[in-house]
Amino acid sequence: MDRPIYNKLKSLSNKNIYPFHMPGHKRNKKFLNDFYDFINLDFTEIDETDNMHKPDGIIKQSKEILSSIFGSNDSYFLVNGSSGGIIASIMACVSPGEQILVARNCHISVYNGIVLSGALPVYINPTIKYNIPCGIDLKHIENAIKKFPNIKAFILTSPTYEGFVSDIENIAKILHKHNIALIVDEAHGAHFKFSNKFPKTAIQCGADISIQSFHKTLPSFTQCAVLHINSKIINKDKLEKCLSMIQTTSPSYIFMLSIEYAINFCKNNKNLFYNYSLFLENLRKDLKQLKNIKLIDNDILQDSNIIDFDISRFTFLINSNVNGDYVNSILKENNIQLEMYGKNHIIAISTICDDFEKLIYFKDILYKIDKDIAHNNNNNNNNKYQNTQYQNIVYPSIIPRDAFYCNKKLLHIDLCLNKICGDFVTAYPPGIPILTPGEIITPTTINKIKDYIKNNINVIGLDKNNKISVICKKVEE
Known part of the structure; x- marks a missing residue:
């Protein structure tokens, strides 16, 4: 039988190409010797192997070790990546029709969680430097809370894909004065705990929930992640129910032992x-x-x-x-x-x-x-996109969940100005949406998409003729 995935991966593994990308184990056999008998360890839920969705045996013990190392009240295994933990966290903190503050440079999984939860997002734009999204201004967070006093949670990415860390400690203090939960997508920061040369973790800085992808920076298989909770304002029972809803009922024991391996490796090295x-x-x-x-x-x-x-x-x-x-x-x-x-x-x-x-x-x-290569002093204009942002706090024209389920049609990108986007348009990597369902398509976003295409950057959400899914309603000039 033909095996195209196996054949391609096998050919790549045989090449002498060094990976400066995830997964964090870098396919380095020196760190993975214990995994070569993984087929013999591929079990399911039987009497002796516990149950990830209601652990009271070996999985519970392993979770307790994880929690003690990271200093959380409780920690959970995520076997479908950080995305599952992010979606479950949003669903646990924000009910349909309730407001959530969202850093606009979040990963697409955050916006998927907004669609699934029925939450009403308030977007807050990050500071832009070197054309790269950076941190969130504390004043903008305070202004958003004043303008939208019913916000239930704030979610942001720290560290960012580029490795930049926000002021989580002071953000947490601002939010907790108003009983607002802080969810941190810390997918790229699982290694922070293991050296004082790295930034402090979000949990150390007062976040209520932190989600980390072990596979990105630690010796763990792709798709392995964890969620930490350290909060009195999070409904733990609801969070656990949401995690069970989002994750498979047949979790991979290979993934769980991979998470456990990474914990043990980091603790002892x-x-x-x-x-x-x-x-x-x-x-x-x-x-x-x-x-x-x-x-x-x-x-x-x-x-x-x-x-x-x-x-x-x-x-x-x-x-x-x-x-x-x-x-x-x-x-x-x-x-x-x-x-x-x-x-x-x-x-x-x-x-x-x-x-x-x-x-x-x-x-x-x-x-x-x-x-x-030749030097060019004018190539990196810090303000290229910053000058074209509308304001620091924005919200979509239509609720993302409603926009996602609206009747839509495909229009060429050149005909989409002032239309309302009906789907996600995302540059990948890093997976931050250029457009989300319900957002108005502006000259800035059109130019940005064209710029990505011109520079051979993969854009997901366009068809082969560069058409975008739009809602059949034009925004009033």
Whole structure:
């Protein structure tokens, strides 16, 4: 029988291409020896194996270890990624017709949760620096609460895909004065707990719920994540019911043991994290000398509403006439696969499972590219998109759930101005929607979509003729 998925993955695994992308185990056999007998460990719910949806045996014990390490009141296994935990958290905190404050640079799973929950979103735009979404201004949060006093929860992403960390501690203080729950999509920050060189975790900073993707930065299989709760204002029973609704009734024991493996590995290898973080600091010093491929470092902390950043995440600005696609292509020619490339920046993910020699090789190739490409001082205009934002706090023209279920039609992108979007249009990666159901299609969004297409960035939500799903109603001029 033909096996196209197996054949492709097998051929890729046989190539000498080094992954600067997730999953965090980097397919490094040194860290995965215990997994090679996983077929013999693929069980289901029998008498001895407990039940993830009502654990009172081995899964409960493993959860308690997880919770004790991360300092939560309780922690939960997520076997369908952080997306499931995000959706369940929204459903647990916000009922149909209730308002939720949403950082507009959230992952698409947040907007899926809004559609499924029937919540009314109030979007708050992040600060933009280097054309990249950064943190949320605390004043804008306070203004949103004054304008919409019935908000039940606020959800934001920290760290961002680029590794930028918001002021979670002060955000939590503002929200808790009004009994508003703080949900943090911390998918890219599961490793923070294991070195003081990394930022503090969201739970340490006062978040009510934190969702982490173990597979992104720790030695764990793709799709493995956890949810932490540390709050008196969250209805725990409702959250658990929502988690059971969203997750499969036949959870993979391979995934659960993968999460457990990562917990045990990190707990017992603090010396590796110490050496790794020191290596990262030295590597970043070298990379900061690049001229045309600029490493984002301490400079991101000024005028961005960012208070910290992840030193294991390498986000570079392409300060040159070439774009991210070009740099990515040269790296691939040198057997390096990036996590992501955009028009003006690229992202490489390092983890505890990286080979230090490969990180040095990555640096050497970047130096070669940096030398070969031309400098362009005007390429990265900080205000390109910032100047075209409408206001800091916005809300959709139609409730996302209603917009999702409306009758719609496909229109070419050039005919969509002032129409109401009926579906998601998303650049992937990182999976942040350019448009969500119910939002007005503006010149800014049209130009942004065209810009992504021009720069060979994958846009999901357009058909092959660049048509967008719209609701058959025009917004009044």
